[in-house]
Amino acid sequence: MDSVWRELFRQQNSVQPQLPVAPLEPLQQLLQQAPVGWAQARSWQPELVRRLQQLALPGWLIAQLLSDHNDLLYRVAIDEAMGEMQAEGWGPAPVRFCVLVMGSGGRHESLLHPDQDNALILEDYPLERHNEIDAWFRTLAERFTARLDQAGIPYCKGDVMASRPLWRKPISEWKEQMRLWMATRRVKLVQLCNILFDFAPVYGDATLAQQLRDAIHAQIPTAGLFLHEMAELFDESPVALDRFERLQGDGKDAPHPNALNLKRQGLLPLTAALRLLALKKGCPEVSCRTRLAWLDQAGVLQAGQARVLTQVFERLLDRLLQAQLERAEGDGLPDNWIDQAQLDDFEQRQLQWDLKQIRGLQQKAVG
Numbered sequence: 001m002d003s004v005w006r007e008l009f010r011q012q013n014s015v016q017p018q019l020p021v022a023p024l025e026p027l028q029q030l031l032q033q034a035p036v037g038w039a040q041a042r043s044w045q046p047e048l049v050r051r052l053q054q055l056a057l058p059g060w061l062i063a064q065l066l067s068d069h070n071d072l073l074y075r076v077a078i079d080e081a082m083g084e085m086q087a088e089g090w091g092p093a094p095v096r097f098c099v100l101v102m103g104s105g106g107r108h109e110s111l112l113h114p115d116q117d118n119a120l121i122l123e124d125y126p127l128e129r130h131n132e133i134d135a136w137f138r139t140l141a142e143r144f145t146a147r148l149d150q151a152g153i154p155y156c157k158g159d160v161m162a163s164r165p166l167w168r169k170p171i172s173e174w175k176e177q178m179r180l181w182m183a184t185r186r187v188k189l190v191q192l193c194n195i196l197f198d199f200a201p202v203y204g205d206a207t208l209a210q211q212l213r214d215a216i217h218a219q220i221p222t223a224g225l226f227l228h229e230m231a232e233l234f235d236e237s238p239v240a241l242d243r244f245e246r247l248q249g250d251g252k253d254a255p256h257p258n259a260l261n262l263k264r265q266g267l268l269p270l271t272a273a274l275r276l277l278a279l280k281k282g283c284p285e286v287s288c289r290t291r292l293a294w295l296d297q298a299g300v301l302q303a304g305q306a307r308v309l310t311q312v313f314e315r316l317l318d319r320l321l322q323a324q325l326e327r328a329e330g331d332g333l334p335d336n337w338i339d340q341a342q343l344d345d346f347e348q349r350q351l352q353w354d355l356k357q358i359r360g361l362q363q364k365a366v367g
Contacts, residue, residue, distance in 0.1 A: 004054050027051045041073055042152030045112060046328035049321065059318035060109070060289060067108040073151050074101065074118075074144070074202045081143035085136075093140075094133045096123040098204035099162065106199040107271070107287045109317070112324040112334035115154045116145060117195055120162035121208040122170045137168055160195055171208050175215040182219040185229035194230070197275055198286050213284070220279055230276050231366040237272065239355040239362075240265035247340055247352055255337060262320045263336035270313060270358045273365040280365075288313050301364070309361060312354040319351075 004026060030051050035044055045066060052062045078099060086092065102117040104110045120141060125133050141162035149155050162168045169177070181189045197216065201209040220227075240260050242248040249260040274291045277283070281300050285291045289310055296306030324334035343351065 024055075027055065038147055038150045042070075045069065046325055046334075049112065049325050050329075053325075058314060059321045060314050062321060063111055063317055064108045066112070067105055067110040070105060070110055070114060070153060071101065071202050073148060073153065074099065077144040077147035077151070078140070078203045080147060081140055084143065085139060090136060090139065094129070094136055095125050096205045096208065097121065097137065098201050098206060098208040099144075100199040100209060101202045102160065102195050102199045104198075108200070109267075109271075109287060111317070111321050112328055113336060116148055116156045117160045118145070118162050118202075119160075119167040119196070119199070120169075121174055121212060122168070123205070123208065124170045124172050134165075134168070138163065141168060160192075171211055174212050178212070178215050178219055182216075182223040182226045185225040187229065187233070190226065190229045190233060193226075194233075194272065194275065197279070198271070200286060217279075217282060217284075220282070227276065227280065230272075230279075234269065234272060234362050234366065237264060237268050239269050239358050241352065241355050241359065245352060245356060247348060247355075249340075256339070258339050258341040259337045260340050261336050262316060262323070262338050266316045266355060266358065267313075267320065269362060270309070270316070273358065273361045276365040277361075305361075308357060312357050315350070315354055 030044070030047060033044075035041060048069070049062055049066070052065065057065075082093070098121045100106070100119040100121065102119060105114060105117060120137055122133070122137060145155065145161050145163050155161065160167060181193055199209065199212075238250075240247055240249055240262075247260065249258075250265060252261070252264075254261070271288055274288055274295075277295060277300060278285065278291050281295065281298060283291055283294045283298070285294045292301075292306040292310050292313070295301050301309075319338060320336065323338045324336075328334045340348070
């Protein structure tokens with residue numbers, strides 16, 4: 001698909017070319033046509049991706065823009081929920097708060113198949129006010145998560161949402177929870193932390209989010225068992241290679257024999273290895289690209305390794321985004337599967353090589 005930038009000189013017959021059409025006009029038209037109703041809020045994202053691809057934007061940047069749009073939906077959903085509560089007599093927020101988005105949304109790497117991973121941090125308040133204050137924020141969370149579900153960002157199947165008590169508490173309780181969780185090596189707690197650690201504030205007082213991040217990093221020196229379990233979980237989501245380094249899906253819920261879940265067996269192993277390295281080395285960054293840049297600057301990676309892994313990440317994101325777009329435009333639901341049979345020999349070899357680089361990063365993170 002040609003970028004609209006190619007139109008700059010195609011129809012010109014003069015050495016002094018004129019600008020025939022503003023290259024951003026198709027995108028501007030699409031933004032002006034953005035739906036206003038919740039039921040259609042995300043339905044136009046495939047068309048947004050197509051327009052951005054015509055502008056030759058790379059997949060990682062498109063993912064950032066999709067994440068930004070999802071953040072906008074969060075802000076509108078929260079504003080609307082708070083306005084509704086105000087009209088019903090709930091009054092304003094009783095204490096300061098911060099809504100977090102987590103996982104791929106927190107890394108700003110969302111594609112066309114996100115669900116909700118969110119949490120609420122509250123300012124500390126007197127214990128005797130708990131029922132009153134928690135009821136206010138439980139209601140807020142239930143209402144904004146319902147709006148997001150209606151908009152096409154579905155409820156998290158694992159209940160990782162601010163409407164659940166585990167993901168809604170005052171900052172002092174968050175800090176204590178992190179201390180307890182990171183003092184053990186229980187698999188379930190490590191899995192929950194793998195979602196939580198990649199967070200970003202999306203609404204409210206961002207200083208509360210920074211306090212939580214500082215508390216997490218403060219626990220690292222005494223979290224040896226916890227970090228060891230994080231490394232052990234790499235075996236639960238290996239890259240899509242067999243022992244002969246041939247492409248091989250894990251077969252879990254595969255829609256057909258040639259299906260390969262590129263998120264589960266490509267992007268997630270990469271993000272997990274980077275997350276572990278970031279924690280070990282005190283890296284404050286969250287996204288894959290910024291973590292790689294920080295680790296490179298800190299001398300953690302071998303010369304040139306960050307550049308190679310950045311390219312690997314970008315290729316995987318491009319490939320998965322394109323597969324999702326084709327599914328969406330073919331009247332299907334975007335998912336995380338690609339069809340190995342549709343890859344030519346070069347693409348298969350490139351994907352094999354990319355996955356080998358991720359496997360090498362995993363070994364680096366474990367060591």
